[in-house]
Amino acid sequence: MRAVRCTGREVRVVVLPEPSGPGVRVRVATAGVCGSDLHMLGQVQGVTLGHEIAGVTDDGKPVAVEPMSPCGRCEPCRAGDYNLCVEGAAMFHGVGRDGGMADEMLVPARALVPLPSGLPLRDASLVEPLAVMVYALRRAGLRASQRVAVVGGGTIGLCAVAAVRASGAEVALVARYDAQRAAGERLGATQVSGQYDLVVEAAGSESALAQAVELAKPGGKVSIPGIYWQPVGMPGLAMGMKEVTLMPAFLYSRGAVSRDIDAAAATLAATPELPRAIITHRFPLDAAAEAFATAASRASGAIKVVLEP
DSSP: OEEEEEETTEEEEEEOOOOOSSSEEEEEEEEEEOHHHHHTTTTOOSSOOOOEEEEEETTSOEEEEOOBOOOSOSHHHHTTOGGGOTTGGGGBBTTTBOOSSBSEEEEOGGGEEEOOTTOOGGGGGGHHHHHHHHHHHHHHTOOTTSEEEEEOOSHHHHHHHHHHHHHTOEEEEEOSSHHHHHHHHHTTOBOOOSOEEEEEEOSOSHHHHHHHHHHEEEEEEEEEOSOOSSOOOOOHHHHHHHTOEEEEOOSOOBOSSSBHHHHHHHHHHTOTHHHHHHEEEEEEGGGHHHHHHHHTOGGGTOOEEEEEO
């Protein structure tokens, strides 16, 4: 089968044996290129890339994939917080084990996410990034009565806009590029004005964090669903004087009723405008190098780039 791997920092399509062993086979239909994939080029070696995945099982069921294989035994796993499993990076498909930028992959049965009726398979790789925001907003205690702002107009920021709107709350967006602002408007975002109960820092930079704290009202919260790839300075004076709470949120886990990723699948099915607004490019698997180059060029209008094996 074909699979996307890195040689140094070069993205290549290689031929590998079909996967074998325990697990459920998923024949991949679509796999998104995440910003973290771009950051980790050269760092992830010897495994197939890709953690935003959807496909079809051998018995014909369309599914998305929750790209984690936690141990299930450690204290966080037993509490339902399997995103904090002691296995760390080793449990993540596309990072510590083979991911979904391939013709097929094997995953534990627990990783399967049945797709709701009406959700096209070709759009279902967005279930994973949307789950990131479902969890972040759940952790932040979002209420429909709150005002929310999002700083950053990439995939995570625009998924935040969609998830906030699905909750019934109002949302404003700060985005760098015209294509991102246009997508935000399609999803119901307004321009920022005043201060906010909750601000989502979805750009992953020191300047974005400072802007998020500036937009937060006294006693407000800043949700941080992304990863800082290098140390950042804290906006100490503003954060301290307003007693703003910073709330990092890592991936997704299980709420009181269901997994965040199942809730994300339902939200995506109910928000057909989201894939239309943010999936800007689709490439065949053999064009993986071009897809990665396009995903890295935000100024050209790329938002979400997907591969379709």
